[in-house]
Amino acid sequence: MRAEDVMDVYGATKRAVVGKGLPVVAVVDGVFDAGSTLASMRRSLEAGLESTPLAEFDADLLVDHRATRPRITYADGGFSEYAPPRLAVDVLKDELGNEALYFSGAEPSFGWERVAAALGGLLDDVGAGPVTVVHAVPLPVPHTRPVAIRRHGENTGERVGPFELPASFAHLLETRLVQGGREVVGMTIPVPHYIAESEYPPAAVAGLEAVAAQAGLAVPTEELREAGREVDARIAAQIEDNPDAQRLVAGLELRYDVESPALGAASALVAEGAHMPDGDELAEAAERYLRTVTIDPRLETPAAGELPGPSEREPEPEAEHPDEADGFRA
Secondary structure: OOHHHOEEEOHHHHHHHOOOOOOEEEEEOOOOOHHHHHHHHHHHHHHHOEEEEEEEEOHHHHOOOOOOOOEEEEEOOEEEEEEOOOEEEEEEEOOOOOEEEEEEEOOOOOOHHHHHHHHHHHHHHHOOOOEEEEEEEEEOOOOOOOOOOEEEOOOOOOOOOOOOOOOOHHHHHHHHHHHOOOOEEEEEEEEEHHHOOOOOHHHHHHHHHHHHHHHOOOOOOHHHHHHHHHHHHHHHHHHHOOHHHHHHHHHHHHHHHHHOOOOOOHHHOOOOOOOOOOHHHHHHHHHHHHOOOOOOOOOOOOOOOOOOOOOOOOOOOOOOOHHHOOOOOO
């Protein structure tokens, strides 16, 4: 399978962007989409900015439809409006005329190296600028603090790792683009692990602001901001009557204030004599809280901002396999 076998390029659009040095933003599904952050970012970018297709990848060839089920509509006795997965590069333009290349869509199930090579070749052909790759992962951070995006790929001098984690196509893409000599910045958006299964708009707002600053785009975020305020209010109401959840969030707040590089020194101070919980204590608090939580897998995913609460159902028989057991998945 050659690179040209997986991608079709729109010649007119390509000629229009050659030599402009447009920045690139990549928002592709992967191992995680904590808080539906990437999906929310894509909706905002695609709804709020003008878009022109530059290249389309063959999703029918590259995406396992059984693993990533497309949507189809049934109405009036028949099926219609089949929505296949899409993996593409578009040219985004904001109201001020600023442009950027936008690589987005479903994570390919096959041909990762070929897709990365095809995209890298396209970026070389048009003389694209720096690339920003966005990730969203569940982490032990509190919803009561600003979303502190972790950047990687920049020469900060900080040494972290090594450690292994499940790879996504976006990870491979970063690796191959850097190896090809391209300037790449990865942005990891942390989402509170206790809300990661629901939509969490504040994380998407933070991601869009970071992308806007990196790519020079004016991206509308007001609707997401309003949704985020409503979500935060619902979380606060649910935590109010749950002492274990309160202790968990308080511990995460202390750790955030001490460790977050996004905060100033004054914000990192802890009152003299205050107890700073270590990782084991935070884990114990989380376990106490999560033991109060059960989720029936037959139920739908909680609405945005809803923390799963103690079940009022009769106990279910013990699952035959560990991965079938009910429980809050952090």
